[in-house]
Amino acid sequence: MDVAIVKYNAGNICSVDYALRRLGITPVITDVPEQLKAADKVIFPGVGEAQNTMEFLKRKGLDRLIKELDQPVLGICLGMQLMCSYSEEGDVDCLGIFDVPVKRFLPQRHEDKVPHMGWNTITNLSSPLFSGDLENQYTYFVHSYYVPVNACTSATTHYIHPFSAALHRDNFYATQFHPEKSGAVGEHILENFLKIGCAR
Amino acid sequence: MDVKDGKTVKGVNFVNFRNAGDPVALGAAYGRAGADELVYLDITASHEGRKTFTDLVKRIAENINIPFTVGGGIHELGDVERLLAAGADKVSVNSAAIRRPALIREIAANYGSQVCVVAIDADYINGQWVCFLNGGRVPTDKLLFDWAAEAESLGAGEILFTSMAHDGVKNGYANEALAELSSRLHIPVIASGGAGKKEHFRDAFKVGRADAALAASVFHFGEIGIADLKSYLRQEGIDVRI
Numbered sequence: 034m035d036v037a038i039v040k041y042n043a044g045n046i047c048s049v050d051y052a053l054r055r056l057g058i059t060p061v062i063t064d065v066p067e068q069l070k071a072a073d074k075v076i077f078p079g080v081g082e083a084q085n086t087m088e089f090l091k092r093k094g095l096d097r098l099i100k101e102l103d104q105p106v107l108g109i110c111l112g113m114q115l116m117c118s119y120s121e122e123g124d125v126d127c128l129g130i131f132d133v134p135v136k137r138f139l140p141q142r143h144e145d146k147v148p149h150m151g152w153n154t155i156t157n158l159s160s161p162l163f164s165g166d167l168e169n170q171y172t173y174f175v176h177s178y179y180v181p182v183n184a185c186t187s188a189t190t191h192y193i194h195p196f197s198a199a200l201h202r203d204n205f206y207a208t209q210f211h212p213e214k215s216g217a218v219g220e221h222i223l224e225n226f227l228k229i230g231c232a233r
Numbered sequence: 234m235d236v237k238d239g240k241t242v243k244g245v246n247f248v249n250f251r252n253a254g255d256p257v258a259l260g261a262a263y264g265r266a267g268a269d270e271l272v273y274l275d276i277t278a279s280h281e282g283r284k285t286f287t288d289l290v291k292r293i294a295e296n297i298n299i300p301f302t303v304g305g306g307i308h309e310l311g312d313v314e315r316l317l318a319a320g321a322d323k324v325s326v327n328s329a330a331i332r333r334p335a336l337i338r339e340i341a342a343n344y345g346s347q348v349c350v351v352a353i354d355a356d357y358i359n360g361q362w363v364c365f366l367n368g369g370r371v372p373t374d375k376l377l378f379d380w381a382a383e384a385e386s387l388g389a390g391e392i393l394f395t396s397m398a399h400d401g402v403k404n405g406y407a408n409e410a411l412a413e414l415s416s417r418l419h420i421p422v423i424a425s426g427g428a429g430k431k432e433h434f435r436d437a438f439k440v441g442r443a444d445a446a447l448a449a450s451v452f453h454f455g456e457i458g459i460a461d462l463k464s465y466l467r468q469e470g471i472d473v474r475i
Contacts, residue, residue, distance in 0.1 A: 041461050047318070048294060048320060048322070051295045051320065052298065054295070055295075055298065080347075082345070123378075139396065143416070143419070146345060146419060146421050146444070148345075148347045148390060148392070150347060150421060151269070151421075152269055166260055171474040173299070173300060173433060175300075175322075176347075177347075201375055211300075213298070214298065214300045215299075217298070220298060
């Protein structure tokens with residue numbers, strides 16, 4: 034199976050690369066449109082800042098390309114946020130794959146620390162990403178912005194308030210948490226993504 | 234895990250070292266046992282040792298599936314870039330940030346606050362918590378609560394506080410100072426130094442209001458099992474991943 038990781042100025046590309054290698058997959062890390070289009074699966078990782086990253090994607094023409102991919106695509110963390118319609122981080126329009134805006138966490142109490150960093154349970158699971166018994170399992174989050182619960186939410190979690198831990202629409206999948214850093218549970222989720230059939 | 238020349242060692246009151254195994258194997262074992270995060274501290278001073286440590290960071294990233302922080306010998310942004318490129322999730326800065334606080338701002342601006350852990354070694358001297366440089370060898374004029382607040386304002390994502398007097402003694406964490414830190418800061422505080430039994434972890438969370446607790450020797454020498462510790466903490470009403 035050919036798995037492509039979208040190459041851009043993101044922080045966690047090598048972590049995703051290593052995680053796939055631990056599962057026996059050697060991905061190609063590329064920003065070449067033909068290679069991305071030809072892959073069986075595409076992973077769109079991300080650690081960074083929304084506005085700069087969107088500018089980078091536009092310069093490379095990757096914004097349109099990602100939207101038009103028809104194989105299973107997995108966005109991770111900032112990757113998921115960039116797949117939404119708009120982000121409060123840098124007040125920037127994003128790819129619009131998921132019709133929902135990305136909002137900044139507003140602490141309600143002293144204990145509500147931002148960025149949200151740590152392990153949280155995922156619930157209300159409804160996506161092939163979560164096949165197997167993963168309800169209430171812990172995954173690892175690092176983020177200051179969140180996606181509200183919406184029609185595309187395929188997993189929820191709770192920090193300060195409920196929000197989307199994962200999204201799914203058509204061939205597009207996304208997780209706010211980092212499966213590549215979420216221990217055995219994360220590996221299970223990545224394996225599930227690799228098993229998703231390709232409709233085209 | 235303190236790492237010297239590619240091996241894990243643990244300081245007892247920052248002085249005597251006992252060998253505690255291979256960093257990658259030990260980290261992988263801790264990951265399987267249920268550790269939520271690992272911290273690797275390079276205590277090698279030489280240039281040669283730094284290269285060894287960078288290679289080790291890459292091997293850790295390849296083999297371990299939970300987040301890990303690396304620290305030691307980080308003086309400038311180039312060191313941060315080198316360690317993040319090798320696969321570290323976070324970097325921990327200590328002496329270099331005290332000498333040049335702007336380093337914290339540079340790291341946060343380039344890689345985000347979530348990458349930047351500020352480690353503070355402090356000792357309670359004449360009624361004040363004094364921050365130390367160089368692994369606890371050199372006192373400074375910085376005081377713990379002021380320096381931690383300054384680090385937060387510069388963009389630190391977490392504070393890793395080690396009480397030098399508690400470290401290695403296994404008599405519990407410095408809970409009063411932790412509670413004061415937690416009440417003053419708006420970023421997570423990691424308790425370090427003093428774990429000897431399960432109750433100490435509970436107290437770091439309940440009394441010290443810490444967001445996380447770090448320990449080394451009690452785990453390295455098998456005195457406390459991570460799974461056992463976590464089920465105890467959950468019974469005590471502390472929300473932990475099991």
